[in-house]
Amino acid sequence: MDLETVAWLTSDAGRAALAAATAYDDDAHERAAAGEAGAVDPLRASAALRRTTPDAGPAQIAAVLTQVRLRRRARPRLGDVVGHLLLTEDGAEQATRTVVADLRAASFAAAGATHVADLGCGLGLDSLALARAGLAVTAVERDPGVAALARANVAALGLAAHIEVLDGDVTDDVVLTAALRHADAAYVDPARRDTSRSRGGRSARVTEPQQWSPPWSWVEAVAARVPRTAAKVAPGVPHAMTPDGGCTTWTSVDGQLVEAEIAWPALADGRARRRARVVRGDDVVILESAQDLDAETPPPVGPVGAWLHEPDDAVIRAGLVGEVVDRLAGRLLDPHVAYVSTDHDTDLGALSARFAVRHALPYDLDRLRTLLVADGVGTVVVKKRATSLDVDDVRRRLRLPPADGTAVVLLARVGDDPWAYVARTRVPAGLGRAGDATGQ
Ligand SMILES: C[S@@+](CC[C@H](N)C(=O)[O-])C[C@H]1O[C@@H](n2cnc3c(N)ncnc32)[C@H](O)[C@@H]1O
Known part of the structure; x- marks a missing residue:
């Protein structure tokens, strides 16, 4: 943004225009939420702003409307503070x-x-x-x-x-x-x-x-x-970037991996070399290890039990799935797949989602569909790890008839073959990820 536009946006006239455009936009979104078609319309917003701010030129009107749009888009990530901020697309x-x-x-x-x-x-x-x-x-x-x-x-x-x-x-x-x-x-x-x-x-x-x-x-x-x-x-940085005596922290917020932070020794509290910080709502849960990833003993591998656990992405990127296996006294389904299985129901809270396994089968769409229909399932969430299967494609091709039941289908490559695990546990809110698809 050029300095002239910044100066105008921070002037009394610019701030008044921004306040008017924000009030108009809030009202338009409220009307849209109440069902009014076309309530949110950039052309009408621009015309309204030109009426309330007749002295502003086209570039100034455009700058104000851009601020309103950027603030609305940034609010979920930045919170109410956006109401005080001036933003750019890249900066936000x-x-x-x-x-x-x-x-x-x-x-x-x-x-x-x-x-x-x-x-x-x-x-x-x-x-x-x-x-x-x-x-x-x-x-x-x-x-x-x-x-x-x-x-x-x-x-x-x-x-x-x-x-x-x-x-x-x-x-x-x-x-x-x-x-x-x-x-x-x-x-x-x-x-x-x-x-x-x-x-x-x-x-x-x-x-x-x-x-x-x-x-x-x-x-x-x-x-x-x-x-x-x-x-x-x-978040994709290699572990080898962690400096001697330092610590890398991978952070997820409400199920989404958002960043990693490398801290040098004077800032890295304690002895942790790698840490997962899982933020869910107001809760912050930490899992960490004092060992480098390559010094870890590989976790045990074994057959699926009554429960499947899906560690948070921050835990996976921090290479702490082994810690989750330890805490659960569980085993991996496959050495390279971050699904952990246990025979007992153990809850690690935000660190790992858990699913009660109802069926486990080598992946076969027709068999999967037959089981889901027999269970009265009409809606599935499909999740996957380490398989090229496309979750949206699988969900669509299941073509489940309408029914009240819901299920989670977890797809994973075990050994050389894809497997499907059907769980009836409802997925807690906020667990949707890039590899998930929900629908009928
Ligand atoms: C990722 S953004 C910082 C975002 C910031 N931490 C925040 O949360 O708002 C990086 C910024 O560094 C600035 N930058 C990049 N190289 C720079 C340099 N050599 N000197 C000063 N600033 C630089 C860029 O212009 C950009 O605005």
Whole structure:
């Protein structure tokens, strides 16, 4: 966003226009929820805003409507704070979820940090959380428009006394030295998107850490200079990126794996090398190991019992399925498939969903359908692990006749062959994942 637009959006006229457009949008969504067809209509919203804000030009009207749209889209991830924030498309997508930013900020405070340098602060969601946790922050952003928005966000939340936002490229040593002047801790959330390349209107993801901005070798150099350093990284990072004495934490929120964070030793509390942090509603459950993944004894493997357990994705990425097997006194169905089986009903809460097994069979669509129909099942959730079967395709091809019963079908490759496990346990809310399909 250009600086002129930021200046207008933060002016009295811009704020009044944003408030009017937000009120119109809220009302339109309420009417749509009440069944009014066409209530949410960008052309009508634009016309209404032009009437209430006659002095605004087309670019300003467009900027306000974009803010309203971005805030609505970001609200589930960022919470009510979005009502105070100015956003960009890329900035909102890369912004840390508020619940995770608050947990991170608490870990900086617990490690004794008092002043954090947020090196590449984007719209400032992590900086805001650090300030809420009582820490001082020097934030740096190289995109002048984004830096201006971060500054506006800090001011809108009344945190200007705690957060200073500097313009600059942190890989420039003069800028870095200025950012670290008062800091006793550093945080880096490298940009993992290439804004010069876009797919479907969204900038392309960059997977190679050395291509992130700032690049990973630069992050490591900062950690050598500032012992209390942590970096947010993609959840797919290899375990080998964890520094000696440090810890990587994989976090999921309501069943969705959202990020990983690498902490250097002075920030990594205790002896954990890898940790799963599972956030479900207001609950935060931690599972961790002091051992490196490659030092683990492989869990036992055995036949399916009365229960199947599906560990949370953060547990799987942290390589902690073996811990779940231990806690459940269970076994894996296959050494490479993260389904754990037990003979008894043991509940690990948010760490792992559990299903009471009713049928186990080598995958055969006709046989599966016959069993489901005989059980009076009309609706299935299909889940899968380590098989190329397509859950939507399986669900569609089952063509179950209408019936009241519901079931979960778990598909997994065991040895060389796909198996199907039918469970009657209802899936708790929020367990839907990319590999799930629900329907009749
Ligand atoms: C992933 S975003 C940060 C998001 C932020 N943690 C939040 O939750 O709102 C990364 C930001 O770093 C900025 N950035 C990338 N390279 C930089 C550099 N060398 N110096 C300063 N900022 C940089 C990008 O412009 C981008 O806004």
